[in-house]
Amino acid sequence: MNSVDQAKSAFVAVDWGTSSFRGWLMAADGSVLAESRGSEGMLHCAGSGGFPPVLRDHRARLGASDQLPVLICGMAGAKQGWVEAPYLTTPTRLDALHVGAIRVDTSGDVRILPGVAQAQAEQPDVMRGEETQLLGITEADFTGLVCIPGTHSKWVLIENGGIAAFTTYMTGELFSVIAQHSILMHAVEAVGPLTQDGAPFREGLATARDMPGGLTASLFRLRAAQLLGFEQRADGAARLSGLLIGSEIADATQRFGGPCQLRLMAAGSLGALYHTALEASGFDVTVIDAEQASRRGLAKAAINLWGAQFSA
Amino acid sequence: MNSVDQAKSAFVAVDWGTSSFRGWLMAADGSVLAESRGSEGMLHCAGSGGFPPVLRDHRARLGASDQLPVLICGMAGAKQGWVEAPYLTTPTRLDALHVGAIRVDTSGDVRILPGVAQAQAEQPDVMRGEETQLLGITEADFTGLVCIPGTHSKWVLIENGGIAAFTTYMTGELFSVIAQHSILMHAVEAVGPLTQDGAPFREGLATARDMPGGLTASLFRLRAAQLLGFEQRADGAARLSGLLIGSEIADATQRFGGPCQLRLMAAGSLGALYHTALEASGFDVTVIDAEQASRRGLAKAAINLWGAQFSA
Numbered sequence: 279m280n281s282v283d284q285a286k287s288a289f290v291a292v293d294w295g296t297s298s299f300r301g302w303l304m305a306a307d308g309s310v311l312a313e314s315r316g317s318e319g320m321l322h323c324a325g326s327g328g329f330p331p332v333l334r335d336h337r338a339r340l341g342a343s344d345q346l347p348v349l350i351c352g353m354a355g356a357k358q359g360w361v362e363a364p365y366l367t368t369p370t371r372l373d374a375l376h377v378g379a380i381r382v383d384t385s386g387d388v389r390i391l392p393g394v395a396q397a398q399a400e401q402p403d404v405m406r407g408e409e410t411q412l413l414g415i416t417e418a419d420f421t422g423l424v425c426i427p428g429t430h431s432k433w434v435l436i437e438n439g440g441i442a443a444f445t446t447y448m449t450g451e452l453f454s455v456i457a458q459h460s461i462l463m464h465a466v467e468a469v470g471p472l473t474q475d476g477a478p479f480r481e482g483l484a485t486a487r488d489m490p491g492g493l494t495a496s497l498f499r500l501r502a503a504q505l506l507g508f509e510q511r512a513d514g515a516a517r518l519s520g521l522l523i524g525s526e527i528a529d530a531t532q533r534f535g536g537p538c539q540l541r542l543m544a545a546g547s548l549g550a551l552y553h554t555a556l557e558a559s560g561f562d563v564t565v566i567d568a569e570q571a572s573r574r575g576l577a578k579a580a581i582n583l584w585g586a587q588f589s590a
Numbered sequence: 591m592n593s594v595d596q597a598k599s600a601f602v603a604v605d606w607g608t609s610s611f612r613g614w615l616m617a618a619d620g621s622v623l624a625e626s627r628g629s630e631g632m633l634h635c636a637g638s639g640g641f642p643p644v645l646r647d648h649r650a651r652l653g654a655s656d657q658l659p660v661l662i663c664g665m666a667g668a669k670q671g672w673v674e675a676p677y678l679t680t681p682t683r684l685d686a687l688h689v690g691a692i693r694v695d696t697s698g699d700v701r702i703l704p705g706v707a708q709a710q711a712e713q714p715d716v717m718r719g720e721e722t723q724l725l726g727i728t729e730a731d732f733t734g735l736v737c738i739p740g741t742h743s744k745w746v747l748i749e750n751g752g753i754a755a756f757t758t759y760m761t762g763e764l765f766s767v768i769a770q771h772s773i774l775m776h777a778v779e780a781v782g783p784l785t786q787d788g789a790p791f792r793e794g795l796a797t798a799r800d801m802p803g804g805l806t807a808s809l810f811r812l813r814a815a816q817l818l819g820f821e822q823r824a825d826g827a828a829r830l831s832g833l834l835i836g837s838e839i840a841d842a843t844q845r846f847g848g849p850c851q852l853r854l855m856a857a858g859s860l861g862a863l864y865h866t867a868l869e870a871s872g873f874d875v876t877v878i879d880a881e882q883a884s885r886r887g888l889a890k891a892a893i894n895l896w897g898a899q900f901s902a
Contacts (some may be wrong), residue, residue: 357817365818395818402814430773430810446810451772459767460760461742491802491841494834498742498758502714505669506677506707522806529803 287311288588289347290337291576294354295319295407299332300572303340306588308577314339320353320360329360330384347387347587349580351410351572355380355390365395365404371440372413376579391579394441403446407572408432412441414575415543415566423534424541426568427523427552429454433530445533447526450548453518456497465501466514475554478513482520483527483555490528496521523555537561543568599623600900601659602649603888606666607631607719611644612884615652618900620889626651632665641672642696659699659899661892663722663884667692667702677707677716683752684725688891703891706753715758719884720744724753726887727855727878735846736853738880739835739864741766745842757845759838762860765830768809777813778826787866790825794832795839795867802840808833835867849873855880 288306292299297319303312318332333348355363363380378392393406408426415424418439426432429450435443457466485496500517503509509517531537537560544552545568556563581588600618604611609631615624630644645660667675675692690704705718720738727736730751738744741762747754769778797808812829815821821829843849849872856864857880868875893900 395814397818399815399820402811402818402820404814404817445807446814447806448772448809449806452768452806452809455767455771456764459771460763489841491805491837491844493805494759494761494764494837495757495841495845497760497764499714502707502716502758503711505716506709506714508711508714525803525806529801529807532803533807 284341284343287342287346289349289580289584290340290342291573291580292333292336292348292350292352292354293407293410293572293576294329294350294352294359296353297321299336301336301340302573302576303342303346304573304577304580306581306585308574308581310573312340312342320356320358323354323360324358329354333388344386347389347580347584349376349379349389349391349576349583351391351576351579352407355393356406359390361390363390363392365393365397365406366409367395367397368444369437369440369442370394372409372416372436373418373439373578373582375409375413375575376582379579379583389583391576394444396444401445403444405432405434405444405446408434409441410575410579411543411568411571412436412575413578414571414573415541422539422541423536424543425530425552425556426543427548431526433534435534445530447529449522449526453522457515457518460497462497462501462514462518465504465511466518467511476513476516478509478516479520479551479554480558482517482522483524483558484520486521486524487528487559490525490532493521493525519551520555523551527555527559531559540564541566543571545569596653596655599654599658601661601892601896602652602654603885603892604645604648604660604662604664604666605719605722605884605888606641606662606664606671608665609633611648613648613652614885614888615654615658616885616889616892618893618897620886620893622885624652624654632668632671635666635672636670641666645700656698659701659892659896661688661691661701661703661888661895663703663888663891664719667705668718671702673702675702675704677705677709677718678721679707679709680756681749681752681754682706684721684728684748685730685751685890685894687721687725687887688894691891691895701895703888706756708756713757715756717744717746717756717758720746721753722887722891723855723880723883724748724887725890726883726885727853734851734853735848736855737842737864737868738855739860740856743838745846747846757842759841761834761838765834769827769830772809774809774813774826774830777816777823778830779823788825788828790821790828791832791863791866792870794829794834795836795870796832798833798836799840799871802837802844805833805837831863832867835863839867839871843871852876853878855883857881 286305299316379389382388394409396403431447598617611628691701694700706721708715743759746756
């Protein structure tokens with residue numbers, strides 16, 4: 279850190295996830311002055327010395343003074359996290375997230391943003407972290423559909439800058455547990471980035487689209503096809519990915535009335551797979567890089583919280 | 591063994607599965623003279639001293655002479671088993687299974703029945719063991735639908751005593767891997783036999799029937815419902831079971847043109863769950879105990895193979 283940066287610093291933004299910590303030293307205008315990343319996610323902190331020493335270390339690495347306020351989003355606010363930041367419930371405006379922030383009983387001004395819940399008995403759902411990303415990538419009056427692929431993929435309907443409804447799919451997690459712990463471990467090789475436009479992936483998408491209720495049969499058929507010589511093991515991961523992503527897209531299309539315009543908030547090879555799959559299903563896709571979304575959302579919320587103080 | 595039984599003995603029947611061995615000393619009329627069970631399934635044998643010593647031990651326990659022929663069904667005939675007994679392909683008559691039996695190069699007359707494959711690129715599927723059970727529970731001219739619940743549940747359309755088509759669902763295995771290895775491990779308690787007519791199980795069935803393509807979303811909602819206080823952890827296993835069994839039944843109903851008359855080949859609490867679920871979906875269910883099915887099928891095939899020799 280040089281002294282110029284230090285002089286501009288206004289707050290610390292933290293995306294504290296299940297298995298990662300990402301912190302930034304931010305200027306009052308939302309620009310980034312320094313970054314500090316680590317693997318001390320919620321699971322690490324809950325299992326060791328807790329959250330305060332991890333935050334202290336990263337603040338030191340960022341060169342952030344103890345006077346700077348800190349704004350956190352993500353699993354640090356879960357019940358099993360540092361301090362629970364109770365869910366806001368849908369419908370909820372994204373630019374009001376900061377109102378639900380919980381102040382942590384620690385030195386300095388440290389606050390954790392709330393998650394968002396769809397607290398309906400018929401379609402219960404929760405998010406924690408994505409709401410801040412959504413704040414980061416949408417305008418105050420935005421209306422539209424956003425897809426956030428991942429371990430637990432989320433489809434979010436945003437109306438006039440507020441979360442109206444959302445649905446979570448266990449797509450990424452099912453891929454992992456099926457590939458590692460089921461009989462399909464014999465049918466799926468550990469692979470690098472998948473070739474998104476390969477035939478097995480596209481055929482998996484088509485199978486899921488044509489037989490949306492047949493997922494648990496299609497999974498066994500993936501294994502049977504290899505036993506009978508119709509497919510090679512090298513293609514198993516791409517087909518499994520196609521089946522699961524295709525199942526998600528088919529259901530979400532029906533649920534949210536697509537295909538339509540859609541913002542895809544993703545990165546890397548997973549983003550490319552979803553891009554291919556969504557376009558194959560007729561969606562008009564705008565890709566938004568997910569890496570910066572949390573930081574931008576945290577900056578917006580911090581300025582809403584402390585903006586007057588920064589400009590004083 | 592007493593000498594009367596010894597005099598009547600005609601052959602040894604073996605159901606050699608993935609993780610279990612069940613052998614019977616049989617009379618020429620198909621009646622049981624003695625039984626020997628063990629945990630030396632295919633996985634055990636492949637990982638240790640192989641198949642011959644296990645068979646030798648069980649023959650001795652049964653008091654079976656070395657002259658008696660042995661007929662085996664199940665995973666011992668898989669590629670990774672003792673000797674591969676190549677699949678018969680659909681459509682195939684059940685009373686012709688013995689024609690596909692492979693003779694093992696060992697002392698005495700030891701044969702392994704084949705599995706059955708649906709060798710179609712669009713809907714590949716395989717069974718090994720169930721074909722023998724089906725032979726055991728159907729008449730020579732039987733036409734109808736059979737459901738065999740389990741780790742890999744099978745729905746089999748039988749026409750005039752032959753397997754016309756079948757579909758396998760990964761229902762039981764998905765329950766295990768999801769309950770043990772996914773985030774739902776926090777939402778599902780290790781339980782004893784489920785209460786088949788509980789509300790969470792029936793609601794899971796209804797959810798799967800109403801939203802057949804929404805399985806991967808319904809799975810996450812099971813977790814979210816508990817986080818939001820709509821359900822207790824004690825009900826998680828029943829709901830998960832309802833979602834997966836309901837998904838299987840909804841797809842099979844569409845695929846095989848049900849609801850209709852159906853033979854349910856099952857046992858114990860799993861059989862009771864499927865019975866409840868199938869009747870709730872409108873099927874006219876006849877329950878057939880699965881325990882005896884393999885032995886009866888082996889007896890029928892053995893008499894087809896060696897009947898003339900027995901009566902000589």
